[in-house]
Amino acid sequence: MIDRKMTEHIATLARLKVSDQDLEQFSQQFTQILKYFEQISKVDTTNVEPLVTPTDIEAFWREDSVNQEFTAEEMTANAPLKSGNLFKVPPVV
Amino acid sequence: MDLLNSGLKEISDAVKSKKISALEATKFFLNRIDKLNPQLNAYIAVSVDAEKEAKAIDEKVAKGGDAGLLAGVPFGIKDMLCTKGLRTTAGSKILENFIPPYDATVVKRLRDAGVVVLGKLNNDEFAMGSSNETSYYGPVKNPWNPEYVPGGSSGGSAAAQAAKLAAGTIGTDTGGSIRQPANFCGIVGIKPTYGRVSRYGIVAYASSLDQAGPMVSTVEDAALTLEVICGKDPMDSTTAQKSVPAFSKNLKADVKGLKIGLIKEYMQSGLDPDVQKTLDNAITELKKLGAEFVDVEIPLTEMSVPVYYLIATSEASSNLARYDGVKYGFRAHKENQMSVTLEDFYSETRGAGFGTEVKRRIMLGTYCLSSGYYDAYYNKSCQVRRLLRQQFLDAFKKCDVLLAPVTATPAFKIGTRVTDPLKMYLNDIFTTSTNLAGLPGMSVPFGKSKDGLPIGLQLTAPHFEEQRILNVGLAMQQVSPVKGDKPHVI
Numbered sequence: 001m002i003d004r005k006m007t008e009h010i011a012t013l014a015r016l017k018v019s020d021q022d023l024e025q026f027s028q029q030f031t032q033i034l035k036y037f038e039q040i041s042k043v044d045t046t047n048v049e050p051l052v053t054p055t056d057i058e059a060f061w062r063e064d065s066v067n068q069e070f071t072a073e074e075m076t077a078n079a080p081l082k083s084g085n086l087f088k089v090p091p092v093v
Numbered sequence: 094m095d096l097l098n099s100g101l102k103e104i105s106d107a108v109k110s111k112k113i114s115a116l117e118a119t120k121f122f123l124n125r126i127d128k129l130n131p132q133l134n135a136y137i138a139v140s141v142d143a144e145k146e147a148k149a150i151d152e153k154v155a156k157g158g159d160a161g162l163l164a165g166v167p168f169g170i171k172d173m174l175c176t177k178g179l180r181t182t183a184g185s186k187i188l189e190n191f192i193p194p195y196d197a198t199v200v201k202r203l204r205d206a207g208v209v210v211l212g213k214l215n216n217d218e219f220a221m222g223s224s225n226e227t228s229y230y231g232p233v234k235n236p237w238n239p240e241y242v243p244g245g246s247s248g249g250s251a252a253a254q255a256a257k258l259a260a261g262t263i264g265t266d267t268g269g270s271i272r273q274p275a276n277f278c279g280i281v282g283i284k285p286t287y288g289r290v291s292r293y294g295i296v297a298y299a300s301s302l303d304q305a306g307p308m309v310s311t312v313e314d315a316a317l318t319l320e321v322i323c324g325k326d327p328m329d330s331t332t333a334q335k336s337v338p339a340f341s342k343n344l345k346a347d348v349k350g351l352k353i354g355l356i357k358e359y360m361q362s363g364l365d366p367d368v369q370k371t372l373d374n375a376i377t378e379l380k381k382l383g384a385e386f387v388d389v390e391i392p393l394t395e396m397s398v399p400v401y402y403l404i405a406t407s408e409a410s411s412n413l414a415r416y417d418g419v420k421y422g423f424r425a426h427k428e429n430q431m432s433v434t435l436e437d438f439y440s441e442t443r444g445a446g447f448g449t450e451v452k453r454r455i456m457l458g459t460y461c462l463s464s465g466y467y468d469a470y471y472n473k474s475c476q477v478r479r480l481l482r483q484q485f486l487d488a489f490k491k492c493d494v495l496l497a498p499v500t501a502t503p504a505f506k507i508g509t510r511v512t513d514p515l516k517m518y519l520n521d522i523f524t525t526s527t528n529l530a531g532l533p534g535m536s537v538p539f540g541k542s543k544d545g546l547p548i549g550l551q552l553t554a555p556h557f558e559e560q561r562i563l564n565v566g567l568a569m570q571q572v573s574p575v576k577g578d579k580p581h582v583i
Contacts, residue, residue, distance in 0.1 A: 002460070014410060014459040015417075015436070016452055017444025026453060033457065033515050037399035041469065043477050050475030051482060053301050054531025055288045055556055059330045074194040078421035081430070087419050090430045090438045 002030040096121050097257050097583060101166050101314045102341070104260055105207065108165030109154055115165025118260070119147035119209050122167045126211065126258045129582055132239060135253040137172050137230045138180050139212035146209045153207075161207030162321055168203060169259035171250050172213040173220055174305065175294040176200055179210065183296040184218040184228040184246075187416050187423045187446030197294025198326045199263060199305050206321045211259055215249030218448045219413065220270055220298045222246050223520045226511045227450040234507075235278060236580040237546050241504040244274030250308040251278035255547075256582045257310075261318055264308040267298050268401050269499070269524025271306050272536040272551055276499035279538045279547030279578065281566065282308040283315050286557050287531035288333040291326030299408035300331075302401075302528040312537065312566040316340040319559060335557060343560055346568040349383035353565070354492030358394035359523055365502040371540030371548045372498055378572045379496075379565075389488040389495070393481045394526065400481065401525035402518055403461050403474040410458030413451070418442030453514060482530040486555070494561050495553040497523055503542035523551065533559045537566045539573050547575065 002010075007027040011018045018026065072085040081088040094113045096104065107113045123143060130136050140146075150165045175181050175193035177200075182188045196204065204210070217227040225233040225248025233248040235241040236256040243252040247264030251274035254262045264271040266284035275282025283306045290305050297303065307318035323337040355376075364372070376386060417439050418424035425441040426433050433441075447455070461470035488495065500520055510517050527534040533554050540548040550569070552562040570576065 007456070010456045010460050010463070012440075013463060014452075014455050015414075015439040015443055016447070016455065017437075017440040018452060018456075022449065022452070026456060029453065029514055030457065030460070033402075033518070034460075036515060037403060037470070040396055040399050040403070040473055040477050043393070043396060043473075043480065045473060045476035045480065048476040048479055050472055051479035052475055053287070053331065054478075054482060054529065055286060055333065057288045057331055057333055060334065061330065062327050070194055076420075077194065078191055080418060080422070080424035081427060088430070089419055090426070090433050090435050092435055 002027055002034065096260070100311060101163060101261055101309070101317055104166050105162065105164045108150065109160055111154065115147040115150040115209060116144060118165055119143050119167050119211070122211055122259055129256055129258060133234045133236060133252050133256055134231050135215055135233050135249040135256070135258055136169065136212045137182060137215050137249070140179050140210055142178070143209055143211050150207055150209065161205065162317065163203065164207035165209060166207065166260050167209045167211045169211050169214045169250065169253045169262040170200060171216050171247050171264050173216060173265045173296045174200055174263060176210060176213065179213065181213065182230070184216045184230060185447065185451065186229045189423055191421050195294060198291035198328060199322045200294065202322050214253055214262060217246035217248070218451050219296065220246040220265055220267055221450050221454050223269070223273060223517055224511060225249065226507065227448055229448055232507055235504055235546070236582045237279065238544070240506050241546060242277065242507050244277035244504060246270040247274050247308060251275055251280055251282070254278065254280045254308050254310060255580055261307060261309045261314055263305055265295060265303060265305045266528065267302045268405060268528050269521050271308055272499050272524055272534055275308055275536040276549035277504035277547065279549070279575065280308055280310055281312055281315050281535065281537055282306065283319060283535040283559065284527065284533060285319060285323060285559055286533045288331055289323045289557070289559070291329040291332050293326055293328035297412040299405040300412060301408060302405060312563055312570050313341065313344065315535070316344050316563050333557065338560055340560060340563055344567055345564050346571055348379055348565055348568045351384045351565065352492040353379060353384050353386050354389040354488055354495045355386055356394070356495060356497055357388055357390050358392065359497045362501060362522065364498055367503060367540065367542040368498050368501060368548055372550060374574060375496065375539050375550050375569060379568070382568055382572070387492050389491055391484045391488060391526070393477065393484055396477055397481065397526040397529060398518055398522055400474045400477050401521065401529055403470050404478065406454045406458035407461045407471045408458070410455045410462060413455055416443060416446060422446065478529050481526055485530045485532060489555045494565055497551045497553070499523060499536050499549050499551045503546045503548050527553055532556060533562060535562045535566050537569050538575050539569060541575055541578070
């Protein structure tokens with residue numbers, strides 16, 4: 001059971017402002033969805049290692065070399081608010 | 094030249110031999126977009142540079158240079174892939190004004206092969222949906238009947254391809270998002286093996302499941318496009334270092350002696366009669382061509398939807414944390430930002446920028462990963478995922494490929510399932526396990542519903558064996574009862 005209070009807590013953890021109407025609806029939907037999903041508990045997974053990536057891929061690294069792919073102007077071009085090449089944000093401290 | 098019925102290779106060959114210019118081909122499709130997109134809503138943005146790109150290809154051809162495998166072929170790109178200088182929204186308000194400074198590797202490889210990018214194709218917001226109804230830019234209509242959904246999340250790609258608003262398109266598939274809309278719109282769509290195609294520059298939804306692939310009109314076109322986009326990429330360390338086979342040269346419609354597996358659990362899950370008939374027809378036809386059928390079991394089939402949604406939403410909750418209104422994208426409180434706390438700034442930006450389905454999935458994932466629930470949901474899902482993958486690997490000991498429906502029903506009407514998320518998630522019962530296991534899968538058109546909507550069938554192969562499903566798909570295409578059928582908009 002995911003009650004309204006729990007739903008509000010999840011929204012806070014996820015940094016999401018959610019309307020009262022959505023909170024109410026999400027709480028009912030999460031309860032229904034998770035009730036259905038809980039059937040996975042029936043599967044015996046004793047000593048099974050979790051699978052986090054599906055193919056046996058050998059990860060590789062790039063050469064540790066300096067490349068300039070973008071300029072600071074390009075990297076900040078999409079900023080909603082900036083000052084020169086700095087991102088402007090609300091006061092943090 | 095009949096551009097509506099030409100394959101990608103034919104168009105490219107014609108451009109290279111100057112029978113047609115890349116500019117003429119591009120204008121042809123731009124005109125179709127102008128005429129038909131208002132009805133279908135398949136494109137979110139049309140590129141103002143398309144004609145310029147086409148002229149550059151023509152110049153290359155004129156100078157006698159190698160213009161590439163797909164020289165002058167106009168493509169539409171799903172809006173989940175970054176395109177340099179061309180707005181990329183992922184179907185979301187939060188990226189409404191985002192103009193990427195770089196191309197996704199898939200897009201770069203297409204451009205290097207001579208492709209002209211026509212524009213960006215609509216999709217469910219952040220690819221989270223099975224009907225294209227969650228896009229901030231409005232639903233896409235199915236070209237076969239505009240009252241029906243085109244499927245999702247690559248609904249724009251499927252609709253554009255079926256209505257020929259591009260010579261070829263690219264989609265992405267996290268839990269069926271290439272195969273399901275291909276199935277609903279009567280086109281060919283292939284999701285490659287996880288690791289075959291670079292994810293660099295693709296807006297991340299669930300990183301252990303996402304793959305991009307071609308959504309095109311024929312199996313030949315799928316093979317050729319796949320050849321261009323596959324392969325190791327230094328920018329994505331999860332790409333496979335294996336060499337990429339010459340899929341298009343190796344295409345062979347020979348299924349003689351091939352063992353095709355039918356999954357018992359899929360067959361018993363209450364298929365729509367038209368889907369059942371389509372599957373039965375395919376079995377009959379493939380037997381005539383010399384294929385053998387064997388029964389296999391995937392007992393964990395019923396767990397695939399829960400496991401998929403628990404893992405995908407967990408990964409999404411982490412991937413989508415980057416949308417904070419600071420570096421790019423939508424921001425609440427553009428003014429008066431001195432008076433707001435950082436917490437409220439984030440929450441209000443994200444609350445106003447994301448749509449309902451995206452919020453629902455971020456929150457489900459946040460819950461699954463939160464302290465006290467991680468083991469029961471996320472970790473448990475990853476354990477079941479390993480067992481599910483093993484069942485597929487065991488099934489492939491008995492057969493070469495698997496044949497299955499893509500969905501239990503044909504396309505449904507717009508508005509009929511969107512209010513019930515669980516019901517919408519359960520649409521994905523036959524597609525999600527392919528992603529969980531990392532296998533390649535393809536949808537090929539093979540039938541039609543009583544309402545005249547397309548029905549496709551799904552082929553699945555072992556890891557990195559795309560060639561097998563391409564070959565079986567080609568054989569199916571040649572004997573398909575719906576071969577040559579086109580939606581009325583064409």
